[in-house]
Amino acid sequence: MTIEKTMSPYAIRQAIRHGDFTGNTSGMAQGFVQCNLAILPADWAGDFLQFCQMNPKPCPIVGMSAKPGDFQLQALGQDIDIRTDIPKYRVFKDGQYVEEVTDISAQWRDDFVVFALGCSFSFEEALIADGLEVRNITEKVNVPMYRTNLACQTAGRFSGSMVVSMRPMKPADAIRAIQICSRFPSVHGAPVHFGSPEQIGIRDIHSPDYGDAVTIKEGEVPVFWACGVTPQVALEQAKPPVCITHSPGHMLITDLPNSRLAVL
Amino acid sequence: MTIEKTMSPYAIRQAIRHGDFTGNTSGMAQGFVQCNLAILPADWAGDFLQFCQMNPKPCPIVGMSAKPGDFQLQALGQDIDIRTDIPKYRVFKDGQYVEEVTDISAQWRDDFVVFALGCSFSFEEALIADGLEVRNITEKVNVPMYRTNLACQTAGRFSGSMVVSMRPMKPADAIRAIQICSRFPSVHGAPVHFGSPEQIGIRDIHSPDYGDAVTIKEGEVPVFWACGVTPQVALEQAKPPVCITHSPGHMLITDLPNSRLAVL
Incomplete structure (x- = not known):
């Protein structure tokens, strides 16, 4: 079966379910929200929920299990099976x-709680629709991501520093990007920093901790957004007995139009 | 008669009318819109109106004469006499x-058209209310202003480069300032640039073309807003036979609450 990027979110999820697609979801089902995933046992879910609520920029909750064991997240789309x-x-x-696996039916437990967190794909689409260039998309690489010295708020067993993604822009474009992203708080919202990488603890802008380096042109400044890798770092530090996430770039494709996330 | 900063806009205008106050209006009638002023003969007003409409960031029109000779601008406040x-x-x-004069009754002509343009006092108040520092207010000086190489759109006999005002901020505060100012397009709106002054043709950030230099601290970047001095420069270049403006900092105080200018 051939997967077309223009297929509906439901059709793509069905293809994934049947093993017909195991790749990166970047650029698929354009116009629809894609989500980061974190799955935890119920006795760890309360702390993690609080961590997300206290750190909404890196960990914006778009949806979660209605109760432990719920793998459907009905609010996010037709017939979703998170497993x-x-x-x-x-x-x-x-x-x-x-x-790394392509199906977690064997690992599923009836005390698992699923968290679906907002992802930068939504705001990148809004930036491009407005005529701005998103360098990692132009250069067809993963966005560069960096650990910072910006501390997250601690919640129970979860703590850690914020991870940020970076997109270089001319200052006037960065101002426009701040305006656009402010409308989308549930997909990381406005940037958290621009300019000097050292100021937020990044030593070498050309050596990202995750993803790929991108070109920074003359007259551009690096612009930094809170990143969905932050909760993964917090999960690694908290060391729950079991935890399942998506593989980077391999997201949950929902039925929610990106525009539904706009607050204004 | 003593002028109190907390007097109503109407009471302050009356005091000004009777010659009891001829000073800078910064900090007066807090919460109310103050305006830049430009007065031109009717046969120049059409070009100037078009110039303002084509360059809304430096020249945001808050009000204008209902017809030539109108010196009341009733929409802006009770019993205003622009003269x-x-x-x-x-x-x-x-x-x-x-x-420089304190009364233009003798100069008034029945073909004069008055333009009242938005001023940075309104957005500075919004920034301070949000907990941000505005350096020129902290240091009790006029905001530094610079001629740039950003060309305005030409309209008839009016043209010129944009003048900008500068407030230094930490990047995170600058991002918040961009969000706040985006709500107020009729008082210059979001900044037009941040960071490198050279990029917009400013040679020495410590030598403003108008106003006073302010301290730029370690870790701060200069943030630049379109400035209401821009139309004055365009007026000087167009050389209309007669033109009257306010003296810098000596503004028209209106009855409009600043919040009424917010688009959201």
């Missing part, structure tokens, strides 16, 4: 990465 | 500054 509808998952035990 | 209610005026002939 099969993501192209690639990562399983962690005691904070350590164990394996 | 007497501004503390200090500047008279220009053929683009040359001629004199």
Whole structure:
């Protein structure tokens, strides 16, 4: 079966469920919200929920299980099955990465709680629609991401520093990007910093901690957004006995139009 | 008669009209819109109106004469008389500054058209209310202003480069300032630039073309807003036979609450 980027979110999820697609979801189902995923046992979910609520810029909750064991997240789309509808998952035990799988039906537990968190794909689409260039898309690489010295608020067993993604822009474009992203608080919202990388603890802008380096042109400044890798770092530090996330770039594709996330 | 900063806009205008106050209006009638002023003969007003409409960031029109000869601008406040209610005026002939006066009743012509343009006092108040520091207010000086190489759109006989005002901020505060100012397009709106002064043709950030230099602290970047001095520069270049403006800092105080200018 061939996967077309223009297929509906439902059709793409069905293809993923049946093993017909296991790739990166960047650029697929344009116009629809894609989500980061974190799955935890119920006795860890309360702390994680509080961590997300106290750190809404890196960890914006778009949806979560109605109750422990719920793998459907009906509010996010038709017939979603979280156990099969993501192209690639990562399983962690005691904070350590164990394996990458394309189906977690075997690992599923009836005390699991699913968190779907906003992702930068939504705001990148809004930036491009407004005529701005998004360098990582132009250069066809993953966005560069960096650990910073910006501390997250601690909640129970979860703590850590913020991870940020970076997109270089001319200052006038950065101002426009701030306006556009302010409308979308549930997909990281406005940037958290621009300019000097050192000021937020980044030593070498050309060596990202995750993703790929991108070109920064003359007259451009690096602009930094809170990043959905932040909760993964907090999960690694908290070391819950088991935790499942999506594999970077392999997201949950929902039925929610991106415009539904706009507050204005 | 003593002028109190907390007097109503109407009471302050009356005091100005009767010659009891001829000073800078910064900080007076807090919460109410103050305006830049430009007065032109009717046969120049059409070009100037078009110039303002094509360059809304430096020249945001808050009000104008209902017809030539109208000196009341009723929409802006109770019993306004533009000929007497501004503390200090500047008279220009053929683009040359001629004199500063506190009353223009003698100069008034029945073909004069009045333009009231938005001023930075409104957005500075919004920034301070949000907990941000505005350096020129902290240091009790005029905001530094600079000629740039950002060209305005030409309209008839009016053209010129944009003048900007500068307030230094930490990047995170600058991002918040962009959000706040985006709500107020009729008082210059979001900044037009931040960071490198050279990029917009400013050679020495410590030597402003108008106003006073302010301290730029470690970790701060200069943030630049379109400035209401821009139309004065365009007026000087167009050289209308006669033109009257307010004297810098000596504004028209209106009855409009600042919040009424917010688009959201």
